[in-house]
Amino acid sequence: MRSTKYLVLVMFFSILTSPVQAEELLSWQQCVSETRTAHPDFYSALALLQQAEADRRITGGSLMPQLSLSLNSRESGTTAKGGSLASSHTYSVSAQQLLYDGHKTSNQVARTKEAIKGAQYNYRLVSADLRFALRSAFTQLLKAQDLVGLTVEIAARRQNNVRLISLRYQGGREHIGSLRQAEADLAQAEFEVSQARRGLVLAQTTLASALGRDTHQPLRVQGVFKATDFSTAKPDLALLAKNNPFFQQLDTKSKAARYDLAAARSAFLPQLYVTSSIGNGSVDRLPFNELEWNAGVTVSVPIYEGGSGQARVAKAMAVLSQQNAEEKSGYLQLFDFLEQSWKSFLDARQMVVVKKRFLDAATERSSIANAQYSNGLIPFNEWVIIENNLVNAKKEFLNAGADLLIAEAQWIQAKGEGLDG
Numbered sequence: 001m002r003s004t005k006y007l008v009l010v011m012f013f014s015i016l017t018s019p020v021q022a023e024e025l026l027s028w029q030q031c032v033s034e035t036r037t038a039h040p041d042f043y044s045a046l047a048l049l050q051q052a053e054a055d056r057r058i059t060g061g062s063l064m065p066q067l068s069l070s071l072n073s074r075e076s077g078t079t080a081k082g083g084s085l086a087s088s089h090t091y092s093v094s095a096q097q098l099l100y101d102g103h104k105t106s107n108q109v110a111r112t113k114e115a116i117k118g119a120q121y122n123y124r125l126v127s128a129d130l131r132f133a134l135r136s137a138f139t140q141l142l143k144a145q146d147l148v149g150l151t152v153e154i155a156a157r158r159q160n161n162v163r164l165i166s167l168r169y170q171g172g173r174e175h176i177g178s179l180r181q182a183e184a185d186l187a188q189a190e191f192e193v194s195q196a197r198r199g200l201v202l203a204q205t206t207l208a209s210a211l212g213r214d215t216h217q218p219l220r221v222q223g224v225f226k227a228t229d230f231s232t233a234k235p236d237l238a239l240l241a242k243n244n245p246f247f248q249q250l251d252t253k254s255k256a257a258r259y260d261l262a263a264a265r266s267a268f269l270p271q272l273y274v275t276s277s278i279g280n281g282s283v284d285r286l287p288f289n290e291l292e293w294n295a296g297v298t299v300s301v302p303i304y305e306g307g308s309g310q311a312r313v314a315k316a317m318a319v320l321s322q323q324n325a326e327e328k329s330g331y332l333q334l335f336d337f338l339e340q341s342w343k344s345f346l347d348a349r350q351m352v353v354v355k356k357r358f359l360d361a362a363t364e365r366s367s368i369a370n371a372q373y374s375n376g377l378i379p380f381n382e383w384v385i386i387e388n389n390l391v392n393a394k395k396e397f398l399n400a401g402a403d404l405l406i407a408e409a410q411w412i413q414a415k416g417e418g419l420d421g
Helices: 002-017 028-038 040-063 104-170 176-210 237-243 245-266 308-374 380-414
Strands: 024-026 066-076 086-100 219-221 271-280 292-300
Touching (some): 028 040, 028 104, 028 176, 237 308, 245 308
Parallel strands (some): 024 219
Antiparallel strands (some): 066 086, 271 292
């Protein structure tokens, strides 16, 4: 009879907490696929890459021949009586080709190539960050879903306990303090049902944002609280740190700074151009009559520019020193992050095993204690402690499962793996 009432109460609370609007069911792979194609951070990272590629083409254009066309038509005259009008038509095509500038432009082109690599590493870094955010949001919703069911189960159990203690109180086998305690536990359980329901809505909103959606609707995810990485041997953290896109991005900035320094030093060297032009600059001739042409070589040698050249070299050296220091600092931070993430991942895996044992023990103790309390073999205070232990063990096991998935996600982020991995 008691078990039948318990099932009825569970169904009652489930109806109260069920969403009115139909929920969209998503798997982890569906979430990954949608985020990869819809999240605005990916478009931002892609735009940065396109900008870097455009900068390379802009800088590299200086190494190609420069062509220009000039057309000019002019009428002139006077307002005096009998004044005459004069027409002037000129045109020319000019060409210029850089032959030598101390490798300044080639160093600048090499610098833009490093910038492209940096933008590519930034894209991977954005992917890794988005994966962690998505996995965290996915896990929180998965946990919120189970928490709603768990709190409903606990509330139904507390309601059943109130009925049991109320009957014992009416029969003179329990005092009013025990009944009030049971009622307070029920009130707490009912609050936690409402709290879990609100948390479910928040988790759904967070996941929708992590997916890149600008509209939100009820979502439901399917998954289990199990890690996919079962490795036990500690990996080579130094190698992982150097392969991380964050470190590689810092490395490209250091290389780019070296090219900038070389380009700044090249500014003191002469620049050599070959130039030519063809056209008609004569007045009172038809535009296509008697073409004029010229060709030559231009040499430009910087002599004095107020010390700005030395200042640019000094600045480039300082930037290079800064980038080298940031690269080393970034490596140390990454190594520590990998070490911490690996430890947290192992701790979380082991904690799940521990909490499962506590849950099994609490379940067994609760089953025995319920029978003992019903037969008057243990007092209320001892029985309620065992009941609370079971409730806490269920919550802690759920939390441990969620912590495991988040710890694994952080370990994957520390390795620099993204949504494409």
